[in-house]
Amino acid sequence: MAGVGLDDPVIDYLRRDALRFEAGASDDERLNRIEGLLAEFNQDLEQTVPLMAGLLQVPLGQRYRPPGSSPQVQRQATMDLLINLLTERSNRQPVLFVLEDLHWADPTTIDLLNQLFDEVPAHAVMVAITVRTPFESPWPN
Numbered sequence: 001m002a003g004v005g006l007d008d009p010v011i012d013y014l015r016r017d018a019l020r021f022e023a024g025a026s027d028d029e030r031l032n033r034i035e036g037l038l039a040e041f042n043q044d045l046e047q048t049v050p051l052m053a054g055l056l057q058v059p060l061g062q063r064y065r066p067p068g069s070s071p072q073v074q075r076q077a078t079m080d081l082l083i084n085l086l087t088e089r090s091n092r093q094p095v096l097f098v099l100e101d102l103h104w105a106d107p108t109t110i111d112l113l114n115q116l117f118d119e120v121p122a123h124a125v126m127v128a129i130t131v132r133t134p135f136e137s138p139w140p141n
Helices: 008-018 027-040 045-056 071-092 107-122
Strands: 095-099 125-129
Touching: 008 045, 027 045, 045 071, 071 095, 071 107, 071 125, 107 125
Parallel strands: 095 125
Antiparallel strands: none
16 A cells, blocks of 8 residues: 555545545546545645555556655655545544544554544544454553
8 A cells, every 4th residue: 555554444435435436437537536635625736646546556647746755754644644634624524533443453553543643632533443352552541
């Protein structure tokens, strides 16, 4: 997943719900959807489309240049983008962010949540998480 390594539920949510990718859609149609979502939240398309397309494994074709930064920089920029989209959405309406079975989450998803939780107190976001024991939460509350 373009070096980001986010768990499949994050990718599935983006493809299915946020972008509503249809089965059999062309790469251009998928890029159009990505552009539409990012434009809706006033994102710099030249910077963010390659990140989102990389995360979702959508080829850029000739429309955008791939990011020229290191995988670590791309990873952080992608995580920043995802957090920004969530917090921007919460500026329009409250957001309920539900994560089930977090005990199966990969380390990158946990890292994303760590960064998200730093932002949540300033936004209308409620996060509900389910886990099974023996999961030990890295968060105090």
